[in-house]
Amino acid sequence: MCTLEKRGKLFILTLTGEDQHRFNPDLISSLLDLLSQVKAQATCGSVLITQAQGKFFSYGFDLDWAQAAGSERGAAKRLQDMADLFKPVIATLLSLPMPTIAAITGHAVAAGFTLALSHDYLIMRKDRGILWMPEVDIAVTLPDYINALFKEKIGDASVRRDLFLRGLKMKGDEAEKRGVVKAAYDGEAEVREASVCLAENLGKRKWHGEVYAEIRKGLYPQLSAILGLSHKVYAIARL
Amino acid sequence: MCSLEKRGNLFILTLTGKNVEHRLNPEVLSSIISALSRAKADSTRGSALVTVSHGKFFCNGFDLDWVNATGSKQEAQQRFDYSLDCLTQLVQAFISLPMPTVAAVTGHAAAAGVVIPLCHDYVVMRRDRGVLYVNDLEMGLKIPELYMAFFRAKTSGWALRDLVLRGLKIKGEELLKMGIVDAVYDGEEGVINAGMKMADDLARRKWDGEVYAEIRKGLYSEFCGMLGIASKAIGTPKF
Numbered sequence: 001m002c003t004l005e006k007r008g009k010l011f012i013l014t015l016t017g018e019d020q021h022r023f024n025p026d027l028i029s030s031l032l033d034l035l036s037q038v039k040a041q042a043t044c045g046s047v048l049i050t051q052a053q054g055k056f057f058s059y060g061f062d063l064d065w066a067q068a069a070g071s072e073r074g075a076a077k078r079l080q081d082m083a084d085l086f087k088p089v090i091a092t093l094l095s096l097p098m099p100t101i102a103a104i105t106g107h108a109v110a111a112g113f114t115l116a117l118s119h120d121y122l123i124m125r126k127d128r129g130i131l132w133m134p135e136v137d138i139a140v141t142l143p144d145y146i147n148a149l150f151k152e153k154i155g156d157a158s159v160r161r162d163l164f165l166r167g168l169k170m171k172g173d174e175a176e177k178r179g180v181v182k183a184a185y186d187g188e189a190e191v192r193e194a195s196v197c198l199a200e201n202l203g204k205r206k207w208h209g210e211v212y213a214e215i216r217k218g219l220y221p222q223l224s225a226i227l228g229l230s231h232k233v234y235a236i237a238r239l
Numbered sequence: 240m241c242s243l244e245k246r247g248n249l250f251i252l253t254l255t256g257k258n259v260e261h262r263l264n265p266e267v268l269s270s271i272i273s274a275l276s277r278a279k280a281d282s283t284r285g286s287a288l289v290t291v292s293h294g295k296f297f298c299n300g301f302d303l304d305w306v307n308a309t310g311s312k313q314e315a316q317q318r319f320d321y322s323l324d325c326l327t328q329l330v331q332a333f334i335s336l337p338m339p340t341v342a343a344v345t346g347h348a349a350a351a352g353v354v355i356p357l358c359h360d361y362v363v364m365r366r367d368r369g370v371l372y373v374n375d376l377e378m379g380l381k382i383p384e385l386y387m388a389f390f391r392a393k394t395s396g397w398a399l400r401d402l403v404l405r406g407l408k409i410k411g412e413e414l415l416k417m418g419i420v421d422a423v424y425d426g427e428e429g430v431i432n433a434g435m436k437m438a439d440d441l442a443r444r445k446w447d448g449e450v451y452a453e454i455r456k457g458l459y460s461e462f463c464g465m466l467g468i469a470s471k472a473i474g475t476p477k478f
Contacts, residue, residue: 160458166253
């Protein structure tokens, strides 16, 4: 389902397997577990890369699992439960004491796109893969924390409108041009290489992790409030 | 005041307002709100709305003749405040409309009149004629906090500054670059036809109108929050 690898100061969180990496309670729980391990082992200069194997980064919540509840109401409840369980994953990423990079080598859809967007840097493939919020097409609304995440991370209102109200399937070159991702490259290997290169450059700065996290939270005040994240003031000067 | 026509899946709202400047007073605003209620009542999956007007002006703001046709400054202020309340109700009606909306702006939109095109999901405008002019600063009027939140939902950064803090009369081409309008065309007919085609294309996606409206409200979350408009969560995916 997912694994954590440590390469020097680099943490690599991988969604494993050739499947769609759908988030169900088990996978969400594993992700949270691995992220806590990352947090516990963090030092100055640590960086996280989140990546996936196969054609998909993640296709979002496990709708099959939701529908296996047997009724419309049961399915809606399971979907709501997953949205609630997923919130701490976003909260943990938002308060992780190190820079974070999403290496998107496949489709990032709905909660999968949300996971990617919760990282400080997004690097994507130009030749394959889309970013997509299909909620308008499948007629479900978005949880408040996902609204806040997109509002505060994506400054361009017409991009937010295109993603949420038009169900735009955004490819890498458009995502790069419109500022949704930092960069898009041709090929899976190129994306992974660029992510590691960026991670090394960020790691070299040896930032104070807790301060980094506090400054990051300050970028997203509305989201932080919804996620129940409090602020700490640090005054460690390193001149 | 205004007229509402149905052509196939399209609702066509034509603004006539008061006089050639299509000015807004409580009576005009109330008639537009009624027209939107009728569109809402008649809507189905696959509905869309286009708002058009004819002539030199799209909407030049509040009917200041009506506002000032009173005995005292105090009464004039009351009339102005009342007009503003009615405008706010109209914005709410547009934001909750259960279908995609397109504004085809073929003339000048100024002051309160700027709000009307911007409450649509998409704006197409004339390249060669017509400006958006937020003139509150020039008139010595503070923009109400609620409307600052409204503008923040539509644009950000330097574009937001240029829209509200420079007393600029901004043409279609510039607005396109700023990301405030989606496309520009030549001539009144060119814009209206393009607006209708856009609405048609959106209608063909056959989105669930109720869900569409709730997702849209999420894009105006700050504005809706200030008004205390609750969002409904709809959670049963329909494929």
